[in-house]
Amino acid sequence: MKDKPTVLLVEDNPVSLKVIAAMLAKQGVQAATAVTGEEAVQFVKQTPCDLILMDIELPGMNGMETSREIREWESDPSSRPARGDAPHAPSTIVAMTAHEDEENRQACLNAGMNAVETKPLRPEKLKEILARMNLTAPLENNSVSSRIIGLMEKEKTSPALKKDLKSEVRHLMSFTLGKEKYALDMKYLKRVMWAKNITQVPGLPPHILGIINIRGEIISVVDMKMLLGLSHETAEKPSIMITSARGMETGLLVDSVDAIIDLPPLSIDPPMITFEKEYLDLIDGEARLDETLLIVLNYEKIMQSELMDIHKK
Amino acid sequence: MNRPEENGESPAQSFEFILFKVGDFLFGAPAEQILRIHNGDKITPEEPGHTPINMGKVFRVPEETAIARSCLLEVNTSIGARFFEVDRVEGLTSVNLSQVRELPPLIGAQMANGSFWGLALIGDRIACLVDFETLRMNKEQPL
Numbered sequence: 336m337k338d339k340p341t342v343l344l345v346e347d348n349p350v351s352l353k354v355i356a357a358m359l360a361k362q363g364v365q366a367a368t369a370v371t372g373e374e375a376v377q378f379v380k381q382t383p384c385d386l387i388l389m390d391i392e393l394p395g396m397n398g399m400e401t402s403r404e405i406r407e408w409e410s411d412p413s414s415r416p417a418r419g420d421a422p423h424a425p426s427t428i429v430a431m432t433a434h435e436d437e438e439n440r441q442a443c444l445n446a447g448m449n450a451v452e453t454k455p456l457r458p459e460k461l462k463e464i465l466a467r468m469n470l471t472a473p474l475e476n477n478s479v480s481s482r483i484i485g486l487m488e489k490e491k492t493s494p495a496l497k498k499d500l501k502s503e504v505r506h507l508m509s510f511t512l513g514k515e516k517y518a519l520d521m522k523y524l525k526r527v528m529w530a531k532n533i534t535q536v537p538g539l540p541p542h543i544l545g546i547i548n549i550r551g552e553i554i555s556v557v558d559m560k561m562l563l564g565l566s567h568e569t570a571e572k573p574s575i576m577i578t579s580a581r582g583m584e585t586g587l588l589v590d591s592v593d594a595i596i597d598l599p600p601l602s603i604d605p606p607m608i609t610f611e612k613e614y615l616d617l618i619d620g621e622a623r624l625d626e627t628l629l630i631v632l633n634y635e636k637i638m639q640s641e642l643m644d645i646h647k648k
Numbered sequence: 649m650n651r652p653e654e655n656g657e658s659p660a661q662s663f664e665f666i667l668f669k670v671g672d673f674l675f676g677a678p679a680e681q682i683l684r685i686h687n688g689d690k691i692t693p694e695e696p697g698h699t700p701i702n703m704g705k706v707f708r709v710p711e712e713t714a715i716a717r718s719c720l721l722e723v724n725t726s727i728g729a730r731f732f733e734v735d736r737v738e739g740l741t742s743v744n745l746s747q748v749r750e751l752p753p754l755i756g757a758q759m760a761n762g763s764f765w766g767l768a769l770i771g772d773r774i775a776c777l778v779d780f781e782t783l784r785m786n787k788e789q790p791l
Contacts, residue, residue, distance in 0.1 A: 534774040537673045537707035539758050546755060546767070548774060553767055555754035583753050643754060 340470040341382055342366040345375040345401065346390045346431070351455070355388065358458050362465050372396030376404050384426040386468055388456075389448065391432040391439075399446035402428050406447035427468060431456055505603070507596045509629060510576065510589040512560050513568065516629045517589075518596060523578045523634045527592045530556075530573040542642060547575065547586055556586040562642060563614050580638060596629070598622055603631050616640070661745050665768065667738040667775055668721065671709035675734070676743070676768050676775035677721075683729055685737050686720040700731035701783060706763070723780045730784050743768045748777070 342359060344366040346352040352368055359366045367382070369375040372393050379387070387405070391398035409425050430443040430451040440451045452460060507518035528549075533556050535545040542561035546553050556575060560566070570590035578585050603620040617640060619631045637643070664679035700720055704711070721732045749767045751759060763786065766777040 532772065535672060536755055536764075536776055537670070537709055538763070539755065543754060543758060546752060546774060548769060548772075551749075551769065553749045553752050553769075553774070555752040557754070585752075585754060643757070 340364060340385045340468075342470065343369060343375060343378055343382075343384045343387045343426075345369045345372070345387060345393065345398065347371065347393050348390070351390070355456055355461070358456070358461050359465075361458070362462055364465060364470060372398065372401030372404070375401050376408070379405050379426065380408060383424075385424075386464070386470060387426050387428045389428050389430050390454075391430055391434075391443065398430060398432075399442060399448075402430075402443075402446045402448050429464060504597045505600055505631075507598060507629075507631065508576070509593040509596050510559075510574075511570075511591045511593060512563065512589055513565055515565070516593070516624075516627055517559070518629050518631050519576070519578070519587075519634050521595060523580055525577045525579050525584065528575050528577065530575045530588055533588075540642075544588060549577070552584070554584045554586050556588055557643075558588045560588075560590075562637070563617070578634065580634065583638075585638065596624070598631075606630065662742040663745075665741055665743045665775075665777075666721070667741055667770070668719070668734045669736045669738060670703045670707060670734050673707065673709060674738070674770075674773055674775045675703075675778050676741075676770075677723075677778045677780060679740055681723050681780055682721055683724050684722040686722065686731075687718070687737075700733040702733045703783075704733070704735070706783060706786075723784075725781055725784050727784075730780070732780065732783070741770060743770070 342364050344352065344355055344359065346355060346368070347370045349370075352370070356366055356368060366388075367378060367384075369378055370393075373396055375387070375389070376396075378384075387402075389398045389402060393401065396404070405426065405428065427450075428448040430448045431454050432439060432443065432451060433454045435453050443451045450464070452464070506521040508521050508524050509516055509518040511517075533545045533547055536543075539545070542558050544556040544558050546555055548554075554577065560568075573588055573590055574592050575586040575588055576592060578587055603622045606615065606618045606621050617632055617637045619633045622629045622631060665676040666679050666682050666685075667674060667676050669675070703709070719734050719737055721734060721737070722729050723732055747769045749769065750756070751764060751767060755764075762779055762782045764776045765779045768775045768777055
């Protein structure tokens with residue numbers, strides 16, 4: 336077994352890249368990655384590789400062209416290491432292709448590749464390739480991947496640990512208020528319904544709209560725009576998000592309910608937008624989603640705020 | 649709130665309620681509390697000095713939603729008859745115990761002075777159940 340094998344994974348599909356990298360990590364191999372042929376050639380020129388797993392259908396320079404260029408560089412005397420250093424052995428290039436026909440296989444071999452494997456690459460096949468090349472390494476206990484894999488194994492038997500792993504991502508439901516996007520943790524959301532048949536109750540503050548009757552259960556409805564001090568323009572077809580915490584259900588009136596979003600907590604920054612202090616306390620932070628700013632609210636703080644006055648009684 | 653099936657009471661146990669409106673809001677009160685209903689444009693309470701309590705004002709009902717505050721409920725309170733001014737009496741209805749609900753916590757917290765003690769589900773409508781005794785004590789005090 337080699338001490339630290341250098342494996343380069345060339346794949347433009349981000350999902351495939353992630354899956355194969357995880358499969359390699361499970362075999363104790365940390366792979367470098369490239370998403371284009373150009374990147375791959377550049378990497379090989381700087382770091383000779385033991386194994387290159389090469390996708391054939393790459394944008395720009397395809398896998399065969401990339402392999403040819405790598406072979407040309409390896410055979411170029413000027414690419415050899417300085418005098419006295421051991422020469423690099425040529426990389427083993429394994430093609431990953433969706434085309435199983437003989438013509439394609441031959442074309443790959445002619446381009447300088449050593450073997451051709453059909454996509455999707457199966458774990459057992461990858462293990463076989465690594466074993467054949469004597470590249471399989473035991474898991475390093477201190478590597479992140481090993482730790483994650485270890486945790487995943489333990490997760491099967493430990494519900495508490497399962498919870499820890501899941502908590503690394505925040506599951507949010509996004510919704511619209513006016514022109515802005517907001518989100519709440521999914522765990523508080525029970526259902527979403529069209530806003531209709533809201534019964535007004537006299538003597539309530541403006542942000543508490545009234546009550547709705549859902550199959551005999553009476554639920555208070557809070558107007559989120561009024562609660563957050565936003566301009567109050569009624570949407571054409573608003574929705575009510577029925578939420579629940581500590582046995583108390585509350586309907587939140589919003590313009591529309593949009594999508595489930597999973598965000599790592601680290602991607603949620605402290606709020607930069609201007610809010611009055613009383614509202615700022617209700618906000619966990621904000622996250623950028625492409626061109627959209629998502630304001631993440633803290634449901635517990637909202638329900639415990641003076642605006643709700645639940646503890647007044 | 650205990651449901652009939654939980655406390656052993658008959659599901660058929662029902663109570664008579666007077667339903668009345670103030671603005672867009674529907675209210676209910678036990679019929680046994682109501683001594684008399686006075687309809688008319690100008691009503692003078694029988695006991696001078698007992699100014700009717702304007703329910704629209706108590707509950708901050710917008711004036712523009714008032715139908716015509718032309719109805720007086722004469723209510724039996726712990727200190728005798730008192731008058732409550734409402735827009736319109738809708739009538740008498742039987743309310744089964746299973747139709748009565750507590751105020752949701754969020755609403756109950758806002759009604760900390762106890763003017764409402766519950767809700768009655770009447771068809772697709774919901775009536776706020778009024779406590780006249782508490783209203784009398786908080787006379788003319790906005791909620």
